Amino acid sequence: MESKTVELRNLVKNNSPLVHNITNVVVTNFTANGLYAIGASPVMAYAKEEVGDMASISQALVLNIGTLTSTEVEAMFIAGESANKHGVPIILDPVGVGATPYRTQTAKELLNRLSIQVVRGNAAEIANLIDEQVQMHGVDSKVEINNLADLAKKAANKLNTIIVMTGKTDLITNGEILFEVRNGHPMLTKVTGTGCLLSSVVAAFCSQSDDKTTACAAAVSFYGIAAEKAIEVNQSKGPGHFQMNFIDQLYNITDETIVNNIKIKQTQ
Amino acid sequence: MESKTVELRNLVKNNSPLVHNITNVVVTNFTANGLYAIGASPVMAYAKEEVGDMASISQALVLNIGTLTSTEVEAMFIAGESANKHGVPIILDPVGVGATPYRTQTAKELLNRLSIQVVRGNAAEIANLIDEQVQMHGVDSKVEINNLADLAKKAANKLNTIIVMTGKTDLITNGEILFEVRNGHPMLTKVTGTGCLLSSVVAAFCSQSDDKTTACAAAVSFYGIAAEKAIEVNQSKGPGHFQMNFIDQLYNITDETIVNNIKIKQTQ
Amino acid sequence: MESKTVELRNLVKNNSPLVHNITNVVVTNFTANGLYAIGASPVMAYAKEEVGDMASISQALVLNIGTLTSTEVEAMFIAGESANKHGVPIILDPVGVGATPYRTQTAKELLNRLSIQVVRGNAAEIANLIDEQVQMHGVDSKVEINNLADLAKKAANKLNTIIVMTGKTDLITNGEILFEVRNGHPMLTKVTGTGCLLSSVVAAFCSQSDDKTTACAAAVSFYGIAAEKAIEVNQSKGPGHFQMNFIDQLYNITDETIVNNIKIKQTQ
DSSP: OHHHHHHHHHHHHHHOOEEEEEOOTTTHHHHHHHHHHTTOEEEEOOOTTTHHHHHHTOSEEEEEOTTOOHHHHHHHHHHHHHHHHTTOOEEEEOTTBTTBHHHHHHHHHHHHHSOOSEEEEEHHHHHHHTTOOOOOSTTTTTSOHHHHHHHHHHHHHHHTSEEEEESSSEEEESSSOEEEEOOOOGGGGGSTTHHHHHHHHHHHHHTTOSOHHHHHHHHHHHHHHHHHHHHHHHTTOOHHHHHHHHHHHHHHOOHHHHHHHOOEEEOO | OHHHHHHHHHHHHHHOOEEEEEOOTTTHHHHHHHHHHTTOEEEEOOOTTTHHHHHHTOSEEEEEOTTOOHHHHHHHHHHHHHHHHTTOOEEEEOTTBTTBHHHHHHHHHHHHHSOOSEEEEEHHHHHHHTTOOOOOSTTTTTSOHHHHHHHHHHHHHHHTSEEEEESSSEEEESSSOEEEEOOOOGGGGGSTTHHHHHHHHHHHHHTTOSOHHHHHHHHHHHHHHHHHHHHHHHTTOOHHHHHHHHHHHHHHOOHHHHHHHOOEEEOO | OHHHHHHHHHHHHHHOOEEEEEOOTTTHHHHHHHHHHTTOEEEEOOOTTTHHHHHHTOSEEEEEOTTOOHHHHHHHHHHHHHHHHTTOOEEEEOTTBTTBHHHHHHHHHHHHHSOOSEEEEEHHHHHHHTTOOOOOSTTTTTSOHHHHHHHHHHHHHHHTSEEEEESSSEEEESSSOEEEEOOOOGGGGGSTTHHHHHHHHHHHHHTTOSOHHHHHHHHHHHHHHHHHHHHHHHTTOOHHHHHHHHHHHHHHOOHHHHHHHOOEEEOO
16 A cells, blocks of 8 residues: 555646535635645635536535535535536535534435545544444544444445545445554644545545545545654644644655555455 | 633633634634634534524534624524523624624624623724724723723623623623733734634633633633743744744643733722 | 835835735635734625625725635625725735636626726736636746736736736736736745735735835735745745745845845836
């Protein structure tokens, strides 16, 4: 996986894929800067009058329901149908699914009516998408790894999509193959939008490969390594500086650093 | 007040209260990161279809009219009514009241129709809420402290709420008790959203105490101390680095630093 | 131009012009912080109920179509008509014109129905505004400088506005006079919103002078010098730290630094 991850990272940097984000108002700036840092071209467009056109010329489309409104959901369907028609992969980030019925219902409708290639969320969000009653403590801290793998695979099969389930260990599965990624750092949970940006980075990597499950695993590992390196230079500073150091690392990280720090295991 | 401030700060950190923000599009990211830094759980939700549900499961609700639209105002009323019904405290930040009739009218309607526990604003905003003609030079720089205290108490009584009036000296009053806080730093006025984030930090502290006037004073002092410490490490750098150092300090500040730097005086 | 640039920069700092921005959701925070850093007073207001009032009390109005929606476009016309009526200069940033028909059509309508003093965009955006088929490689990298100057002047005359066309060399023209500015740094292209913030800085400078073409050139040069100085302190760090260092420099830059680094040439 080292060479595949290095290859995809460099393809993103060299090809600058246009990633169309319909995302929440909290993370727009951080997402755009993170995509620029890895060499991708971010675009945000929300108007129903243009999202179809924009999605059709993009290399990937990210739908993030973090601050959804009915107007935005309408735009998501238009963009999504255009993406499907033009063979543009869609990545869904079901932020906060389970917190309110409206979120849960909207995420399910998006999955029903569109062909979505990847869903990126935490264990609670993934569980809620398939109506699983998973006993969570804090989200996923006390749940056994085997259960999470079962949950991810079940969701992948039921929703007919690749699942990227992030947590202490990140799991990536298409329902058959399963990757475990053990890169990353807990400080990521102290900065808003790190999950959302990951979804967009996954989108950028997916745009550069037909083997999207492997591309997802590579993106998640690359992202986690950048976080680890950011912590090394962050020293005793807090999440304010971490945010900047993390963007710097997404930009600066070398092939050698990837090779030396990657922790991906294909377990199934 | 030292021990009370330390206690509330640690309660926020340990209990991670869910703070629901309906806030302006300029400060969403900074607000979320600031709330994460103090250990709270931020959530932003705007859709009328879900704000009632979200407010009902939150520990505090922040209504900020910085970039209000009619759709957002509608959502504020739904969220506010749900918060009132479920005993969730509401903090109103009347950004720019007085600048346009629409803002002034909306803020007054929110105060009329909802039960709002705290209003956090500068002297000009508070004055405009109660139609006072206060002679301002730059907002509040040349107004005598006694007049400001009278203004704050008058507003608290007239609006039946706690007033947190920030300026060179911060005043907190429920109409009877009055706290003066002399922490903080002028650099806060050079970074957008520092007032808005303070309103959300006040919300987090209020969620952890029945004595909300004291909780407001504790939050304001804690916030000001973090700014003072951020300036110490900021050296000759400008507002760009200050923003990061301030988030770091909200995260890192120790009980001892609070005790050694707190400047709260109950004057009435 | 040194003394003019220094003079305008200090006028902005001392007079704190109120700059009303109707801008995209990606750059609101960065724009507000950048305007604060140069001493201006940013305000963001979007509701059709108040944009007319807000524009009328502002010293400049920025219309940025980066994430336009039909509701926002409606507000832009109301704000723009009020600005025209009250003699408030309007700066248009036609983000992404040419990417979708909706963007192109909206930008043209804004130019048709409003009196717009300045348009700030890259060569591709300017070309699309006047239906020019310019052969672009990457946006403007392989186009000869003479062609770009012709394009800028043609656009200025056809649209009856000042054109600020940014790229490797920045061109400012009212259709007759032409300034070339060679300040700046490529790292600006790695941070989202640097073009958008420049439009708002141009607005602030324009509010302080009747000679708006010169004010535009001064703003562009000042902005580029701040980027150059930010790179000097940024060392081997990436775009994360650059963003902070750039805001710091917008705040800290001295008259002497401007005089010593300015690269403006009036060529026609």
